[in-house]
Amino acid sequence: MRDALVKSLFMLAEKDSRVMLLTGDLGYGVFEEFEKKYPYQYLNIGVAEQNMMGIAAGLALEGKIIFTYSIGNFPTLRCLEQIRNDACYHELNINIIATGGGFSYGGLGMSHHATEDIAIMRALPGMTVLVPSTSEESETGVINLYETAGTGYLRLDKSKFENTKSIEGISVGKANILRRGSDITLIAVGGIAKEAMKAAEILSSANIECRVVSLYSVKPIDIGVIKSACEDTLGIITIEEGNLTGGIGSAVSEVCLDNEFKPKIFYRFGLNDEYSEIVGDQEYLRSHYKIDCSSLVSKIKSLFDN
Secondary structure, eight states: OHHHHHHHHHHHHHHOTTEEEEESSOOTTTSHHHHHHOGGGEEEOOSOHHHHHHHHHHHHHTTOEEEEEEETTTTTTTTHHHIIIIIITTTOOEEEEEESOBTTTGGGOGGGOBOSHHHHHHTSTTOEEEOOSSHHHHHHHHHHHHTSOSOEEEEEOSOOOSSOOOSSOOOTTOOEEEEOOSSEEEEEOGGGHHHHHHHHHHHHTTTOOEEEEEOOEEESOOHHHHHHHHHHSSEEEEEEEEESTTSHHHHHHHHHHHHTOOOSEEEEEEEOSOOOOSOOOHHHHHHHTTOSHHHHHHHHHHHHHO
């Protein structure tokens, strides 16, 4: 997903000199060519994310279109006050890119597990939140944020689909339907949608046809795709590599309650309001916290057996 992101950044910097990339001493092997080609559109701020956001605010006030880049929680939670007070409150054109969402950096421990960021970022007024599941969504996400006024958040993780194309196109405010199905709708966010797709293929052999939706645009959210899931399938299963409190399961349930949608089935997969205190790679941690393909298949089968 990162390679797709860089491709779009190059394209935008080439066509618009207002575009600037700020990094918190990361991106080696990726951004050297960007710096060489666009030296006046690139700044390495160092390991100082709060300062990076302050500099981004100053540049945005001068008319620049800013993309900041760092890993996991560092470009978001470490500088939350600056994002809230400087960027969002003043409706500045600053786009925050976090790579390593969820358990991407699982072996580095809880400080690098980005499991609360979606809930916190979507709570900020005026913030656009995009969470790609595929390289195509990642590439388009950069362009979507460039074209959207105000502050934005693009959250990437290290897992993704290969050769998966959107069915209806990718845009702000729209979810991306990855698989058709009429029995149950699986709404996933980020690379963990890969587990939902694997589960859907297994369940198909048991005559349970799953619709799989990538909730690419977390905020604004696609009310129509949630309505369709409630009306055209038996209900909704949400899957996220993060805390259930305030996450996408919460976001989807808010839409249902606010609009009086009544799914017959509603279940959320994610972290049960706990810190991920163990370490391991992304696949291991998904299995440990029962948000993997096997756990999805087991639960969905049990719902249909009842």
